[in-house]
Amino acid sequence: xxxxxxxxxxxxxxxxxxxxxxxxxxxxxxxxxxxxxxxxxxxxxxxxxxxxxxxxxxxxxxxxxxxxxxxxxxxxxxxxxxxxxxxxxxxxxxxxxxxxxxxxxxxxxxxxxxxxxxxxxxxxxxxxxxxxxxxxxxxxxxxxxxxxxxxxxxxxxxxxxxxxxxxxxxxxxxxxxxxxxxxxxxxxxxxxxxxxxxxxxxxxxxxxxxxxxxxxxxxxxxxxxxxxxxxxxxxxxxxxxxxxxxxxxxxxxxxxxxxxxxxxxxxxxx
Numbered sequence: 372x373x374x375x376x377x378x379x380x381x382x383x384x385x386x387x388x389x390x391x392x393x394x395x396x397x398x399x400x401x402x403x404x405x406x407x408x409x410x411x412x413x414x415x416x417x418x419x420x421x422x423x424x425x426x427x428x429x430x431x432x433x434x435x436x437x438x439x440x441x442x443x444x445x446x447x448x449x450x451x452x453x454x455x456x457x458x459x460x461x462x463x464x465x466x467x468x469x470x471x472x473x474x475x476x477x478x479x480x481x482x483x484x485x486x487x488x489x490x491x492x493x494x495x496x497x498x499x500x501x502x503x504x505x506x507x508x509x510x511x512x513x514x515x516x517x518x519x520x521x522x523x524x525x526x527x528x529x530x531x532x533x534x535x536x537x538x539x540x541x542x543x544x545x546x547x548x549x550x551x552x553x554x555x556x557x558x559x560x561x562x563x564x565x566x567x568x569x570x571x572x573x574x575x576x577x578x579x580x581x582x583x584x585x586x587x588x589x590x591x592x593x594x595x596x597x598x599x600x601x602x603x604x605x606x607x608x609x610x611x612x613x614x615x616x617x618x619x620x621x622x623x624x625x626x627x628x629x630x631x632x633x634x635x636x637x638x639x640x641x
Contacts (some may be wrong), residue, residue: 419461423448424457427467434466443469454641459484461634468637476637483635485619487628491607495600495627498593502559505601509550514539518556520563524584547571552578554602556594562586565594571600571609578606580616596626 410440425444429436448456450495458476460467497505502518506512522533534542542548555566565585569578580602585595603614616623619630 399580400453402594423454424459426458437470441474456641457636457638460637461632463632471637471639474639476639479636479638483633484617485630485634486632487616487619487623488631489603489614489623489628491603491612491614493605494604497600499556499597500592503564503594503597504556504557505554505598507551508543508553508555513552514554514555516561516563517553517566520555520566520586521584522587524566525582526587540576542568552602552605554598554605556598564589565598567598567602569585569606569614571606571611573606573610576610576612578602578611578614580614583616583618595622599626 404577424458425448427440427444428438429440444458445456448454449456456476457473460471460478462483471478499505508514508517518534518536518539519530543550543553549571552569552571553565553566553570558564564588567580567583570578571578580599583599585597585598599614603611604616614628616628619633624630
């Protein structure tokens with residue numbers, strides 16, 4: 372199985388108050404030795420109070436662009452204030468790690484992160500208690516309730532920290548967003564208790580789960596597993612051979628995912 376392209380941003384980052392609603396991109400044009408022109412938009416800037424984060428996405432053979440990408444990211448984020456920059460890097464991305472080390476970034480070896488994969492060999496069963504159902508936003512889902520369960524599911528009890536309805540509608544405008552893959556578990560009282568979005572990558576026959584969460588009052592009751600397994604079933608019907616999530620939490624291992632890749636935060640103070 373091919374390894375994931377390093378630091379490619381999959382899907383859309385949900386805007387929030389914590390990120391000050393600011394994103395930025397680097398782009399460039401160049402011509403290769405065969406005279407073919409290329410255009411890149413490959414650095415994702417997310418402005419967070421501390422540290423400020425960015426990612427460098429490119430195909431492996433274009434490692435020669437990394438230095439220019441890092442120059443752009445650092446120049447864009449430098450604002451004269453004491454701050455730190457942070458980038459997530461897969462452990463197999465040796466060219467990027469070498470450049471970061473030269474520039475004074477330090478790897479946080481104490482806190483590795485993992486990606487996990489689920490190989491689809493047969494359709495998983497979806498089991499829910501009586502009165503609970505899995506639905507999609509294509510079935511008349513309520514955007515406000517969707518924002519609420521996601522906010523609470525990521526342990527933000529303060530509504531001011533939740534994604535707003537207009538912000539969520541921006542997510543729904545993403546070219547690879549599908550309402551029928553934006554799923555939630557609905558309870559007998561109409562409340563949403565768990566949710567996920569699946570982004571289907573037809574070229575690689577893969578479903579990418581981001582985000583996934585469950586309301587704190589409904590955890591460890593099978594709702595998270597149910598919504599993810601329904602997502603697996605739906606992308607399998609579209610031709611997916613595996614599912615992927617950018618997390619190594621024990622929850623994913625417990626429902627059949629396997630850890631595949633490891634990465635670390637690299638941070639530099641300014």
